[in-house]
Amino acid sequence: MHSVPRRNATSPRRLAAWLSCVLACTGAGGAIAADGPQHVPSPDWRDQVLYFLMIDRFANGDPGNDDQHAGEYDPADGAKWSGGDLRGVRDRIPYIKALGATGVWITPPVANQWWNPRSHYGGYHGYWATDFSKVDAHFGTLADYQALARTLHGEHMVLVQDIVVNHTADFFKYDAPPDANDPAKGLAFVRDTQGQGAPTQAPFDRNDPRDPAQRAQGIYHWTPDIRDFGNDTQRLDCQLAGLDDMNTESPEVRRALRASYGQWIRDVGVDAFRVDTAFYVPPAYFLDFLHADDPQAPGIARVAAETGRKDFHVFGEGFALDKPFDDTQARRIDAYMRTPDGTRVLPGMIDFPLYGTALDVFARGAPTAQLGDRIRRRMQVHADPWRMPTFIDNHDVDRFLAQGDETGLKQALLMLMTLPGIPVIWQGTEQGFTDMRGSMFAGGHGSGGRDHFDQTAPMYQYLQRVIGMRRGDTLFSRGTPTVLRENTVGPGPIAWRIRGEDGAIAVVAINTADHSVLLDNIDTGAPPDTTLSTVFAIDQEIPSIAVDANGRSTTVLPPRSGVVWKSLGEVAADEFRVRPPTIDAMPQQVFTGDFTVEGTAVGAEPVRLVIDDDAVHGRTVTPKDGRWEAKIDTARMVDPNVEHTVVAYERASKNASERRTFKVARAWQAADSVDDPQGDDTGPSGRYTYPLDAGYATHPGDIEHVDVSTSGGALRIAIRMRAISTAWNPPNGFDHVAFSIFIDLPKPKGGARAMPLQNAELPDGMSWDVRLRANGWTNALFSSEGASATAEGTPVVPAARMQVDAKTRTVTFTLPATALLRATDLEDARVYITTWDYDGGWRALAPDAGPHAFGGGDAARDPRVLDAVGPIDIP
Numbered sequence: 001m002h003s004v005p006r007r008n009a010t011s012p013r014r015l016a017a018w019l020s021c022v023l024a025c026t027g028a029g030g031a032i033a034a035d036g037p038q039h040v041p042s043p044d045w046r047d048q049v050l051y052f053l054m055i056d057r058f059a060n061g062d063p064g065n066d067d068q069h070a071g072e073y074d075p076a077d078g079a080k081w082s083g084g085d086l087r088g089v090r091d092r093i094p095y096i097k098a099l100g101a102t103g104v105w106i107t108p109p110v111a112n113q114w115w116n117p118r119s120h121y122g123g124y125h126g127y128w129a130t131d132f133s134k135v136d137a138h139f140g141t142l143a144d145y146q147a148l149a150r151t152l153h154g155e156h157m158v159l160v161q162d163i164v165v166n167h168t169a170d171f172f173k174y175d176a177p178p179d180a181n182d183p184a185k186g187l188a189f190v191r192d193t194q195g196q197g198a199p200t201q202a203p204f205d206r207n208d209p210r211d212p213a214q215r216a217q218g219i220y221h222w223t224p225d226i227r228d229f230g231n232d233t234q235r236l237d238c239q240l241a242g243l244d245d246m247n248t249e250s251p252e253v254r255r256a257l258r259a260s261y262g263q264w265i266r267d268v269g270v271d272a273f274r275v276d277t278a279f280y281v282p283p284a285y286f287l288d289f290l291h292a293d294d295p296q297a298p299g300i301a302r303v304a305a306e307t308g309r310k311d312f313h314v315f316g317e318g319f320a321l322d323k324p325f326d327d328t329q330a331r332r333i334d335a336y337m338r339t340p341d342g343t344r345v346l347p348g349m350i351d352f353p354l355y356g357t358a359l360d361v362f363a364r365g366a367p368t369a370q371l372g373d374r375i376r377r378r379m380q381v382h383a384d385p386w387r388m389p390t391f392i393d394n395h396d397v398d399r400f401l402a403q404g405d406e407t408g409l410k411q412a413l414l415m416l417m418t419l420p421g422i423p424v425i426w427q428g429t430e431q432g433f434t435d436m437r438g439s440m441f442a443g444g445h446g447s448g449g450r451d452h453f454d455q456t457a458p459m460y461q462y463l464q465r466v467i468g469m470r471r472g473d474t475l476f477s478r479g480t481p482t483v484l485r486e487n488t489v490g491p492g493p494i495a496w497r498i499r500g501e502d503g504a505i506a507v508v509a510i511n512t513a514d515h516s517v518l519l520d521n522i523d524t525g526a527p528p529d530t531t532l533s534t535v536f537a538i539d540q541e542i543p544s545i546a547v548d549a550n551g552r553s554t555t556v557l558p559p560r561s562g563v564v565w566k567s568l569g570e571v572a573a574d575e576f577r578v579r580p581p582t583i584d585a586m587p588q589q590v591f592t593g594d595f596t597v598e599g600t601a602v603g604a605e606p607v608r609l610v611i612d613d614d615a616v617h618g619r620t621v622t623p624k625d626g627r628w629e630a631k632i633d634t635a636r637m638v639d640p641n642v643e644h645t646v647v648a649y650e651r652a653s654k655n656a657s658e659r660r661t662f663k664v665a666r667a668w669q670a671a672d673s674v675d676d677p678q679g680d681d682t683g684p685s686g687r688y689t690y691p692l693d694a695g696y697a698t699h700p701g702d703i704e705h706v707d708v709s710t711s712g713g714a715l716r717i718a719i720r721m722r723a724i725s726t727a728w729n730p731p732n733g734f735d736h737v738a739f740s741i742f743i744d745l746p747k748p749k750g751g752a753r754a755m756p757l758q759n760a761e762l763p764d765g766m767s768w769d770v771r772l773r774a775n776g777w778t779n780a781l782f783s784s785e786g787a788s789a790t791a792e793g794t795p796v797v798p799a800a801r802m803q804v805d806a807k808t809r810t811v812t813f814t815l816p817a818t819a820l821l822r823a824t825d826l827e828d829a830r831v832y833i834t835t836w837d838y839d840g841g842w843r844a845l846a847p848d849a850g851p852h853a854f855g856g857g858d859a860a861r862d863p864r865v866l867d868a869v870g871p872i873d874i875p
Helices: 012-026 086-091 093-099 142-154 212-217 232-237 251-267 283-291 300-306 328-334 352-362 369-381 406-418 458-472
Strands: 050-053 103-106 110-112 129-135 158-164 172-174 187-189 272-276 313-316 389-391 422-426 480-485 493-499 505-511 517-523 530-537 552-557 562-571 595-600 607-611 627-632 644-650 660-664 669-675 703-711 714-721 738-744 770-774 779-783 801-805 810-815 830-836 867-873
Touching (some): 086 093, 086 142, 093 458, 103 272, 129 158, 129 251, 142 158, 251 283, 251 300, 283 300, 328 352, 328 369, 352 369, 352 406, 369 493, 406 458, 406 505, 480 505, 493 517, 505 517, 505 530, 607 627, 703 830, 714 830, 738 810
Parallel strands (some): 050 103, 050 422, 272 313
Antiparallel strands (some): 110 129, 493 505, 517 552, 530 562, 595 627, 607 644, 644 660, 669 703, 703 714, 738 770, 738 830, 770 779, 801 810
């Protein structure tokens, strides 16, 4: 852990002054400051906020380099190049700086494969290298890149370059299982539209094992695709998504990569690297990459030190999401930062487990206890979480706003800015993008024909404020969090205390629920009888709070709110004279139905029974002779493993009892069981065919059986499939299929008939009130409010709980009553289930199937429905 300098005090006035300074320095017109030096000292990485952009999709500063005439350029096609370049990035630095970012992270600027006719995709993204040492012609020149670095340094900002050490572009694959003794057998080559059958840079041009000399040189592993991501040999030596896997054990490969990337530091002035697909090379590789004592190609850290960068940051990508209350993947990630004996490997890794948990909590309404547990685990597992980049959106995952709402996104960003880590903002988040890789400039793919650099956009201005808070006080970038409150049931409160090494205290509190919640008796850590002052609030005006003689505080948080309080040493008014109410000890801990609780209260003030922190829906009772009693309604408590809480709260005195906990084990009743014929996964017309990629050969979209169960207002749907695929290492436990589940509730009447974005309406006169869309990476729930043939509706939380049993090929979705508009009974409800596939959007349909497109239909009018079951009537 790094030493922590003295903090700077944060106040609303200081925050406003910081923002005014930023805006004044950048100017409303976005003038670029004078160029700075090529090389600058390393910053304190804990205090940085990075803006991540994809060069091709960000800004076009030189239209003359857009089309290189290899059939690769077409902004109308998301698989092709759009025209963004390094000059465009440089032109928009004022926009990025005004947001509050301290650095720019760019996708790889190196020469890439322009168009692969076999995969029908191009290397516009930068991760399909043909020469690691040259700037791609689409992006400009070395001089353009050097100018970008100098401009950033002139603005006191840093430049982070994305790099790849695992693979090159796709030039070969195996059409048949390879022979371990002869890698030439079964090998097939592809030439790109430039006529190249190999990278142009030596030694990576040596990719043909049919040549004994090239085979002996061993630059590549010459292996097929990874099929089992749990097999370490496959993960480290086989091809990821068909990309040619380099042999990083080869001294020649290691030397070439060090020489290429060292050059970008020396010649351009790059300040840090992000390592793509770091999980697919051994951790030990990075010790050589960073520290090799080779005069001809020294380690990257040595090169950086020669330029004055004593703390050159290198952080890796390890795409792995942990299940709730687990840290298996976090420990895998940590193994790339330090060995078991404590030897430092990479200085940082991107914190994917935190991303996964934040998405579940803020977009899908998962219990906030999942985030509380994640915060504790990341502080326990990682030696230096302060240097681990954190994010909410990136270029490889569905946007937050494609499955959550703007309030949830603001809450997630507040989390990023108040926890250890280096917050990363992916381009377009500040403009409210829902398209994963939509272009920021008018001429690019997915831009809608207009620029998206609006500094008055609501999310842009919110990010200015929340980044300003973080940068205005190092307590938020260098402090240590302690979780104070969390909800085990669903949406609700999450609160943590931040303590600086100098003793400074702040408390962050977020309410993810649609109702007010009680924060009772939280241990603030602030001095007794003082006030915690509000220094930041997302939208609502939230007052400061008083701290009692024990350092505790009780308050009510408004719905969907977020606040930061800080201890500024102010004395609090005396608010704690009345003795709090009490709850008697409970006779048992597990209940099968409703039950009664009792307690005491001083005076005649009403007492509200707060269940699971919900300050709105609990019962209010009036004490009689100092005693009170009330019945607990358990109809919506469907998970027997969840620990519920009850608190007695007196609103007038702001006093709360101690917490009591209990569990509820209610029975589930079978509602219906439906068989579906095997082999009917051919669409409504019976003409559809799967994409040609081998991953679809097992018919992963074919439903065989559905079981529907209910418990009060809760619903469970178990779907047995013909096959469960995990070929793409999906965090949700299945891929190559997406489910759409439509639910028609008995109340209220109405709903929508259109199946959003599926070119279809529900059959048999059915309409839907709640709709679930889930695939290997997404789990989103919507109400029919605002839904149409082209609009998904309004996001609803909590999302369904998903469970996958690979042995029985079953995917189970459990929806609590709160997700079903607080239903109390599902009699006469209806369910309709469909399958298709989803990859940042519904997978394409064409007359003839392609590698990643369904065949047998017209995309403009035919339904995106592969198999369907229902409507299923719940009796």
